[in-house]
Amino acid sequence: MSEGPFLLVVTRDEKSETHAFHQDVVTIGRSRECDLYLPDRLVSRQHCRVERIDGVYALVDAGAQNPAKMRGRPVLRTELKVGEKFVLGEYEVELQLPAVENASVDETKPGAEARGGHDIIAFLEIARALNEEKDLTRLLTQIVDSAIQMCGAERGFLILGRDAEHSVEVARNFAQEEVLSPEFKISRTIATRVMDTGIPELTTNAQEDDRFRDLQSVADLRLRSVLCIPIRCRGEISGVLYVDNRLQQQVFQEREKTLLLSLADHAGTAIVNARSLDELRSKQVELTAALERVDQLNAALKGQLAEKTSELTQIKEEISTQTRAHKSKYDYKQIVGTGRAMRNVFGLLDKYIDADDPVLVTGESGTGKELVARAVHANSKRGSRAFVSENCAALPEALLESELFGYVKGAFTGATTNKKGLLEAADEGVLFLDEIGDLHLDLQTKLLRVLQEGEVRPLGGRETVKVDVRLICATNKNLEAMVRDGEFREDLYYRLAVLPVLLPPLRDRREDVAHLVKRFLVDLTDDTGARVRISPDAMERLVQYQWPGNVRELQNEIRRASVLCDGVILESHLSQHVREGRTGPGLGLLDDGMLPSERGTTLPDMVRDLEIREIQKAFERAQSNKSRAAELLGLSRFALQRKIDKYELDQNGRPVAAAAESAPEESDDTAGS
Helix, strand or coil, X not given: CCCCCEXXXXXXXXXXXXXXXXXXXXXXXXXXXXXXXXXXXXXXCCCEEEEEECCEEEEEECCCCCCCEECCEECCEEECCCCCEEEECCEEEEEECCCCCCCCCCECCCCHHXXXXXXXXXXXXXXXXXXXXXXXXXXXXXXHHHHHHHHCCCEEEEEECCHHHCEEEEEEECCCCECCCHHHCCCHHHHHHHHHHCCCEEECCCCCCCCCCCCHHHHHHCCCEEEEEEEEECCEEEEEEEEEECCCCCCCCHHHHHHHHHHHHHHHHHHHHHHHHHHHHHHHHHHHHHHXXXXXXXXXXXXXXXXXXXXXXXXXXHHHHHHHHHHCCCCCCCCCCCCHHHXXXXXXXXXXXCCCCCEEEECCCCCCHHHHHHHHHHHCCCCCCCEEEEECCCCCHHHHHHHXXXXXXXXXXXXXXXXXXXXXXXXXXXXXXXXXXXXXXXXXXXXXXXXXXXEECCECCCCCEECCCEEEEEECCXXXXXXHCCCCCHHHHHHHCCEEEECCCHHHCHHHHHHHHHHHXXXXXXXXXXXXXXXXXHHHHHHHCCCCCHHHHHHHHHHHHHHHCCCEECHHHCCHHHXXXXXXXXXXXXXXXXXXXXXXXXXXXXXXXXXXXXXHHHHHHCCCCHHHHHHHHCXXXXXXXXXXXXXXXXXXXCEHHHHHHHHHHHHHHHHHC
């Protein structure tokens, strides 16, 4: 006899539903035949029940593998008090009694009407999930899992294709595990019949069903309940949805058949959409791959074009060189230059070469003064005789004197034999004296005597030796200013500067930069065998740079970049000061030709400013890491710390006073941003 309703409040994922029951026994489980249906694979088909006897409630296990738990312990049978909770899988169930005045509680009544409501809700949830899934593989798996859940099946199979081409795409069991070797776990006769006819097949007990009793697969697989539904895609049968239960009969009824038919119709539409999306993705991948191939072909063509352009440029240069050779009287192929400035130099050399007078080559360091001297020697009538070279700044005065004039045995301690000087060794040839502006005044006097008399007297000797030498001198100093300051003999200057040649700096002949770069790259290929090219962006940077070190600096830059690159010199391989277009380290202090006093400063102050600037730059590059900053500066960490203390810098390399003054403004700026 019923004693009025009681409530079971079911909670999952913080969502609660209240169900009211009038009967004294309420069955709970995964089967839709249960009074309280809980669709969870951790819940058995018949899991437990709540019994009411004379107003006393009890929780009773129904033979589940994992009994319901109350107060953390498995329960076989125990009293259930109002307000107590028990757990089944992911569900928490609480026993409650309705309030007297509460007449709005939806009651869960046993029978077809209650199950129909559950079916609609479950189907809507499944339909929404299928609509949201765009991946075809996951969609097919979800269809099978949904069919197993809706029908209470043991296993489910999704078979797609027609005739001999169909295959089992998905095979799952109620625990959402893969079924191995699925092609041997189904009745292909049933599946093929449904594919051919489009008529669903339902049997509550295949072992006793006259339609299937003689089928070998039914006997071998010991099938009981089987339900097979056709799947239609765009009006045509494209497969079947097959569920079974080998252990129980009467599992599937007309209700499950109707549910699965609806699911199959919805699944067919979802499969079509997913396949269309899959095809679009495949076409997108193919299109992307095609575009990548086009990019690769474009890059290859661009590389071939660059290579052909380089070859064409080289041919043009050779033609230009030959043309210049025809225009010039002599061959200057070792000197790269096609612009007006260098053509003027070549024009002078054409006139100087046949003469026998001294040549004075002036110009900034690194402009190629020795190349000019060698070109004069090679093209002159003395070309077959000796070319002797000496740097006047490389030796102390006494040693340079003995090198130039030679000495006799016993002239000084260590002079054990006679030795010819460079002037005598260059007899009938050319003597090239580099950095002539560094020649000591006493040696200037002796050199002047040689030029005037054509005779050399070795150190310690009494006799003179006649010499026929053409003298070519070079300097990067202003000899006229040195003459005015008494640092260079005026009479010697006029004897040396009979045929003057001024080599222009590289910044005044930018049209030659590209030709020089290509010459250096050819030389690298000859030396190392490695072929190196240069990108247009990198070449543009090189052309725009000022080159305070002239051709020598450009050559060193190319050699450095060729080591860093992988066959093509990019802009990133160039030195930072070249990329930024600023003067390189140590080269910009006197770039304007002014002395410190003319700038209103002193040399120590300039050195201080330079060191502070480089320290700040190193700290910025090293992200305030002192050890790394010291390494970038070529100092020890201790030496860097001494300079920081000396210049009163903070740990970021900034002057402490300046940092303190700017701190509030930086704070305001930060707040404003």
